[in-house]
Amino acid sequence: MKIVAAKKILRANDQLAEENRARFKENGAFAVNIVGSPGCGKTTFLESLFRSLDGRVAPAVIEGDIASSIDAERIEKQGVPVVQINTDGACHLDATMVTAAMDGLELDKIELLVIENVGNLVCTAGFDLGENLRIVILSVSEGDDKIAKYPAIFQRSHALVITKTDFLAQSNFNVERVVGDMRRLAPEAEIFQVSALHDQGMDTVADWLVEKCKANGG
Amino acid sequence: MKIVAAKKILRANDQLAEENRARFKENGAFAVNIVGSPGCGKTTFLESLFRSLDGRVAPAVIEGDIASSIDAERIEKQGVPVVQINTDGACHLDATMVTAAMDGLELDKIELLVIENVGNLVCTAGFDLGENLRIVILSVSEGDDKIAKYPAIFQRSHALVITKTDFLAQSNFNVERVVGDMRRLAPEAEIFQVSALHDQGMDTVADWLVEKCKANGG
Numbered sequence: 471m472k473i474v475a476a477k478k479i480l481r482a483n484d485q486l487a488e489e490n491r492a493r494f495k496e497n498g499a500f501a502v503n504i505v506g507s508p509g510c511g512k513t514t515f516l517e518s519l520f521r522s523l524d525g526r527v528a529p530a531v532i533e534g535d536i537a538s539s540i541d542a543e544r545i546e547k548q549g550v551p552v553v554q555i556n557t558d559g560a561c562h563l564d565a566t567m568v569t570a571a572m573d574g575l576e577l578d579k580i581e582l583l584v585i586e587n588v589g590n591l592v593c594t595a596g597f598d599l600g601e602n603l604r605i606v607i608l609s610v611s612e613g614d615d616k617i618a619k620y621p622a623i624f625q626r627s628h629a630l631v632i633t634k635t636d637f638l639a640q641s642n643f644n645v646e647r648v649v650g651d652m653r654r655l656a657p658e659a660e661i662f663q664v665s666a667l668h669d670q671g672m673d674t675v676a677d678w679l680v681e682k683c684k685a686n687g688g
Numbered sequence: 689m690k691i692v693a694a695k696k697i698l699r700a701n702d703q704l705a706e707e708n709r710a711r712f713k714e715n716g717a718f719a720v721n722i723v724g725s726p727g728c729g730k731t732t733f734l735e736s737l738f739r740s741l742d743g744r745v746a747p748a749v750i751e752g753d754i755a756s757s758i759d760a761e762r763i764e765k766q767g768v769p770v771v772q773i774n775t776d777g778a779c780h781l782d783a784t785m786v787t788a789a790m791d792g793l794e795l796d797k798i799e800l801l802v803i804e805n806v807g808n809l810v811c812t813a814g815f816d817l818g819e820n821l822r823i824v825i826l827s828v829s830e831g832d833d834k835i836a837k838y839p840a841i842f843q844r845s846h847a848l849v850i851t852k853t854d855f856l857a858q859s860n861f862n863v864e865r866v867v868g869d870m871r872r873l874a875p876e877a878e879i880f881q882v883s884a885l886h887d888q889g890m891d892t893v894a895d896w897l898v899e900k901c902k903a904n905g906g
Contacts, residue, residue, distance in 0.1 A: 509830025561810035592779035611829035612727025
């Protein structure tokens with residue numbers, strides 16, 4: 471019974487996600503869902519990404535948080551349009567929340583819509599938001615065993631960004647292990663290594679996203 | 689309807705948790721639920737804790753993971769009895785899982801039973817496992833805004849352990865902010881600062897837990 475209910479919720483979510491995806495397409499907006507643990511550096515990644523993008527595409531952000539508008543305020547400081555979703559305790563965004571947030575954006579003027587999900591390496595994996603691309607962020611300080619321990623979210627992502635590489639020198643994080651684990655689970659996924667706080671490696675990510683947006687007609 | 693169902697599940701869980709708590713008490717075992725983000729250093733904290741305890745109390749561990757037995761193997765290397773729970777995708781432990789895991793332990797010989805929860809700063813907050821104490825771990829590398837962003841789990845914990853303090857020097861983590869946020873949400877909670885990887889600050893935590901176990905009759 472519980473499983474059936476969960477399946478129903480997921481089916482309803484998938485339907486709404488498809489509607490979101492259609493609406494993004496109609497408006498020429500390329501949507502990216504950013505997932506990762508609390509504190510892996512999702513917002514710092516976005517701050518650096520927008521610096522690297524440097525106006526090449528028109529961005530906007532939907533910020534998902536359980537409470538507070540700390541991240542939205544950080545994005546706003548960069549002059550990027552942002553809508554805050556407070557999930558009121560819920561552990562992940564779903565397609566309905568994104569639909570509602572879209573009303574706060576001028577979608578036809580947006581080429582890159584970034585949706586920053588709640589910090590959660592588990593529950594965010596099962597919910598399609600209608601995005602075109604899912605990027606999972608893993609910070610060096612979290613350790614190199616995370617793909618083995620939380621496989622679903624990595625398997626369902628189109629790109630892995632290894633962040634906080636400035637910690638590599640003083641850490642036992644084995645980049646080869648992580649790359650190997652990711653290649654096994656998601657052979658097609660792009661893998662990037664960055665130190666977003668120091669704007670290192672971010673141009674490669676930005677160039678890749680610009681290309682995706684342009685191919686989308688943005 | 690959805691909310692009612694969730695309440696029912698939580699009620700059933702609370703009942704089972706009380707049964708677990710009674711069974712712990714009967715056997716003189718003091719149970720601690722360890723929660724925190726993926727990669728915050730829960731297992732490293734336990735490894736260092738068992739070194740600091742140095743046989744003063746008889747420990748055992750229940751390891752909760754979505755997949756793999758990586759953490760259980762690390763605990764086993766220290767000669768501490770350990771039972772692995774694989775949640776098969778579930779984002780938190782619940783009281784039933786802990787009941788089942790107890791069958792794999794000689795509870796009457798255990799004075800300190802540590803339950804390492806799934807890495808999740810959200811979903812673990814709502815589920816009482818029957819523990820006597822909940823410890824939340826926050827690593828310096830996660831940033832100092834986490835209590836503001838994920839308040840429930842901090843509010844419901846009896847102690848906060850700030851880990852990876854060896855990263856403080858090269859980070860903008862503001863300890864005062866975190867301590868202040870925690871004091872506001874959970875004024876009674878103990879607050880510790882440790883670098884578990886370097887066994888720093890761990891004796892204070894170990895002494896405090898030994899006292900709790902002894903007061904429990906262990």
